[in-house]
Amino acid sequence: MKDKLFLMIPGPTPVPETVLLAMAKHPIGHRSGEFEAILKYCYDGLKEVFQTKNDVFIYAASGTGAMEAALSNLINEGDKVLSLVIGNFGNRWAKIAKSLGADVQTIDKAYGETVSVEELKAVLDADVNKEIKIVTMTHSETSTGAKNDIQALCKLVQEHGALSVVDGVTSVSAMEVKMDEWGIDVLVSGSQKGFMIPPGLSFLAASDKAYAVYEQCKHPSFYFDWAAHRKAVRNNTTPYTAAVNLIFALQAALEMLKEEGMEKIYARHKKHALAIRSAIRAMGLKLFVEDDNKASYSITSILPPEGISVPDIRSGLKKGYDIIVANGQNDLKDKIFRMGTLGFVSERDVLTAIASLEAVLYKLGYKFELGIGVKAAIESMK
Numbered sequence: 001m002k003d004k005l006f007l008m009i010p011g012p013t014p015v016p017e018t019v020l021l022a023m024a025k026h027p028i029g030h031r032s033g034e035f036e037a038i039l040k041y042c043y044d045g046l047k048e049v050f051q052t053k054n055d056v057f058i059y060a061a062s063g064t065g066a067m068e069a070a071l072s073n074l075i076n077e078g079d080k081v082l083s084l085v086i087g088n089f090g091n092r093w094a095k096i097a098k099s100l101g102a103d104v105q106t107i108d109k110a111y112g113e114t115v116s117v118e119e120l121k122a123v124l125d126a127d128v129n130k131e132i133k134i135v136t137m138t139h140s141e142t143s144t145g146a147k148n149d150i151q152a153l154c155k156l157v158q159e160h161g162a163l164s165v166v167d168g169v170t171s172v173s174a175m176e177v178k179m180d181e182w183g184i185d186v187l188v189s190g191s192q193k194g195f196m197i198p199p200g201l202s203f204l205a206a207s208d209k210a211y212a213v214y215e216q217c218k219h220p221s222f223y224f225d226w227a228a229h230r231k232a233v234r235n236n237t238t239p240y241t242a243a244v245n246l247i248f249a250l251q252a253a254l255e256m257l258k259e260e261g262m263e264k265i266y267a268r269h270k271k272h273a274l275a276i277r278s279a280i281r282a283m284g285l286k287l288f289v290e291d292d293n294k295a296s297y298s299i300t301s302i303l304p305p306e307g308i309s310v311p312d313i314r315s316g317l318k319k320g321y322d323i324i325v326a327n328g329q330n331d332l333k334d335k336i337f338r339m340g341t342l343g344f345v346s347e348r349d350v351l352t353a354i355a356s357l358e359a360v361l362y363k364l365g366y367k368f369e370l371g372i373g374v375k376a377a378i379e380s381m382k
């Protein structure tokens with residue numbers, strides 16, 4: 001039905017009407033006093049969302065832009081980088097580091113798994129000459145639905161002395177991430193996820209320790225340069241033309257996030273993901289990440305039942321119920337489907353999605369007790 005589309009992919013995510021209306025204005029001058037006041041609100045608000053005292057830079061770029069902004073301001077040719085790879089996005093860090101001439105070592109895990117403290121400790125302990133300069137990792141690995149314990153992993157990196165560089169694209173503003181308390185050196189995120197804004201902005205915060213390493217970077221990025229962005233943040237401006245209307249959206253979204261409160265937002269995402277997980281189990285389907293403690297609260301990856309294909313489930317949800325869920329990526333294409341519960345998602349949306357999934361599976365001939373998933377979700381969210 002026209003205008004009924006409900007995005008349950010892990011980004012872009014649904015955008016609240018308040019945010020859409022905030023964008024639907026004539027742009028204003030990006031050097032005007034009026035815009036400076038809006039930017040000040042956004043820079044302050046982002047610190048609260050990132051749970052940091054560090055400046056948070058805003059880039060007119062997607063999340064990958066902020067990932068490049070992290071490494072291109074830190075790496076000199078030949079630097080040793082350790083990348084923890086639990087999926088496509090963990091691998092993206094390794095690819096970016098290689099493109100900058102780094103000597104990249106990886107800890108590779110089977111997709112669906114996470115990196116344990118013991119595994120990272122063994123590699124860092126073996127680095128007796130402290131050659132590893134940067135450790136990259138993904139918090140919520142969107143390609144699989146797994147969640148690294150970045151609090152524990154970053155602590156180890158801190159003890160070793162290297163910098164932790166964390167992808168929080170599908171976790172910051174949705175799942176608990178405490179940049180300063182957890183000792184994260186560089187944290188990045190993107191607008192089209194928990195922030196409830198359309199794609200086009202990304203964010204980066206760097207610790208003082210990371211900034212000192214940046215100061216030794218011989219050829220930092222020009223567009224993403226940290227010094228230019230730090231100076232701009234401190235003057236409530238941007239180095240280049242800002243994505244003005246997306247900043248209007250960011251302001252409106254930050255107001256909504258502030259009103260709900262970060263702890264409640266984390267709890268909401270956890271509640272929804274756990275409800276989906278219990279519904280899936282009740283329906284007799286398998287979760288790609290079986291252990292709830294290792295699962296993201298932003299995205300849930302589900303295996304189709306025997307004899308029913310992922311494309312049929314996805315097209316059934318789209319055609320019958322206007323719900324879009326994501327396919328698996330690369331090797332996981334058509335092997336799993338992924339339901340995002342990131343950002344502007346309510347309990348009603350979760351129940352609708354589970355009921356619709358039940359209806360689709362029923363029509364596709366899957367044998368199960370109708371209503372059992374909805375019942376499990378309701379019970380889980382009580």
Ligand SMILES: Cc1ncc(COP(=O)(O)O)c(C=O)c1O
Nearest residue numbers: 062063064089140142169170190
């Ligand atoms: C965990 C994670 N990291 C990085 C990215 C890349 O972000 P973008 O597609 O906005 O460049 C994504 C996008 O889905 C993501 O989910």
